[in-house]
Amino acid sequence: MKRIVLVTGANSGIGLALCERLLTTDSEIHLCLACRNTQRAMAARSALLHSHPEADISLLKVDVGDMNSVLEAAKEIKKRYSRLDYIYLNAGIMPNPQLNLKVFVKGLFSRKVVRMFATGEGLLTQEDHVNANGLQKVFATNVFGHFILIKELEPLLCCPSMTSQLIWTSSSNAHKSAFSLDDYQHSQGIESYSSSKYASDLLSLALNRQFNRRGLYSSVTCPGLVMTNLTYGILPSFFWTLIMPIMFLIRFFTNSFTLTPYNGAEALVWLYKQNPESLDPRAKYHSCTSGLGNNYVNPKKMDLREDTAEAFYKQLLELEHKLRQKVGVAEEAIK
Numbered sequence: 463m464k465r466i467v468l469v470t471g472a473n474s475g476i477g478l479a480l481c482e483r484l485l486t487t488d489s490e491i492h493l494c495l496a497c498r499n500t501q502r503a504m505a506a507r508s509a510l511l512h513s514h515p516e517a518d519i520s521l522l523k524v525d526v527g528d529m530n531s532v533l534e535a536a537k538e539i540k541k542r543y544s545r546l547d548y549i550y551l552n553a554g555i556m557p558n559p560q561l562n563l564k565v566f567v568k569g570l571f572s573r574k575v576v577r578m579f580a581t582g583e584g585l586l587t588q589e590d591h592v593n594a595n596g597l598q599k600v601f602a603t604n605v606f607g608h609f610i611l612i613k614e615l616e617p618l619l620c621c622p623s624m625t626s627q628l629i630w631t632s633s634s635n636a637h638k639s640a641f642s643l644d645d646y647q648h649s650q651g652i653e654s655y656s657s658s659k660y661a662s663d664l665l666s667l668a669l670n671r672q673f674n675r676r677g678l679y680s681s682v683t684c685p686g687l688v689m690t691n692l693t694y695g696i697l698p699s700f701f702w703t704l705i706m707p708i709m710f711l712i713r714f715f716t717n718s719f720t721l722t723p724y725n726g727a728e729a730l731v732w733l734y735k736q737n738p739e740s741l742d743p744r745a746k747y748h749s750c751t752s753g754l755g756n757n758y759v760n761p762k763k764m765d766l767r768e769d770t771a772e773a774f775y776k777q778l779l780e781l782e783h784k785l786r787q788k789v790g791v792a793e794e795a796i797k
């Protein structure tokens with residue numbers, strides 16, 4: 463039986479490289495590219511078919527930052543499939559990133575220099591906004607839209623006598639210090655990206671507690687530092703090209719400079735091949751590249767508390783309930 467794999471944010475960067483690698487790993491899959499922009503999704507499909515002419519690839523339009531779009535997309539998925547084997551929750555944004563040069567220069571001369579390069583801790587701030595649903599955009603895209611998608615697709619993910627996997631593209635930039643249960647959307651702070659990634663780690667832990675007994679498993683990955691549209695938003699591509707020799711040098715000190723989307727997808731592909739029951743729900747699976755360019759996966763324990771994960775999950779359920787009522791009222795008004 464063909465495995466059905468849905469990837470959000472599949473049209474570029476790590477998502478696209480993941481699709482390419484999954485098709486090479488397993489020719490017997492149906493790949494569904496879940497993207498917000500149809501033209502970019504069609505271009506990605508063409509590129510994938512160019513290297514894998516026999517591949518079975520479909521497109522699904524979804525803006526994970528927009529609750530109505532997620533609900534519509536989930537309806538469409540339920541029409542198309544009776545089960546889902548994998549969902550890669552990969553789409554993500556880091557809007558208006560600013561690099562704090564002062565912290566960077568100070569970090570260069572501190573004992574924490576390797577950690578700074580590996581996690582970007584304290585180096586980046588973002589400017590977030592409120593979206594049409596009244597949610598913080600980064601939270602809505604990186605966390606909540608995916609949460610709603612999972613909730614909507616529960617019947618396809620929790621099927622008797624089979625297991626399904628949720629695989630999140632989290633980050634080494636997920637810091638506990640950026641997240642607060644009192645402001646889980648991070649409307650007050652300037653590290654919305656870091657907060658959202660920590661939130662996805664918490665959510666994954668809570669999902670395992672909720673759904674493992676029904677055959678649904680969730681894991682988080684970190685792709686390392688990868689050159690994609692997201693990083694080209696931090697510094698322009700010509701600058702990254704200019705400092706590439708330095709980055710290859712840094713690779714000898716930290717294995718997190720994976721640099722290419724192919725390398726960054728290592729942990730995501732590795733998880734595809736694992737028995738989900740053997741995975742550690744508290745581990746983050748890091749894609750790593752050694753100084754000599756060899757790829758491998760390194761699981762690291764996450765700094766998460768079970769009670770925080772449960773409290774956050776409860777808050778998400780409450781927010782879901784509130785928004786569903788709003789959407790319902792709006793639909794009634796249109797009728």
Ligand SMILES: NC(=O)C1=CN([C@@H]2O[C@H](COP(=O)(O)OP(=O)(O)OC[C@H]3O[C@@H](n4cnc5c(N)ncnc54)[C@H](OP(=O)(O)O)[C@@H]3O)[C@@H](O)[C@H]2O)C=CC1
Binds near residue numbers: 499
């Ligand atoms: N690059 C890096 O160093 C790291 C990246 N990550 C994470 O990896 C993931 C992939 O990012 P990356 O490949 O780097 O960057 P890209 O910008 O190349 O990819 C992001 C993908 O997400 C899609 N996307 C963004 N917003 C939405 C939305 N509202 N609805 C649907 N799709 C959306 C983008 O679509 P579109 O083309 O239409 O914008 C794009 O396909 C992200 O979650 C990111 O946080 C984690 C650690 C490091």
Ligand SMILES: CC(C)=CCC[C@@H](C)[C@H]1CC[C@H]2C3=C(CC[C@]12C)[C@@]1(C)CCC(=O)C[C@@H]1CC3
Binds near residue numbers: 578696705709
């Ligand atoms: C010499 C050199 C490599 C300079 C670049 C300095 C910074 C721009 C980077 C150092 C560590 C990087 C990093 C990220 C972005 C760019 C840096 C801050 C991420 C935050 C990008 C998105 C992620 O999810 C994690 C990355 C961690 C490391």
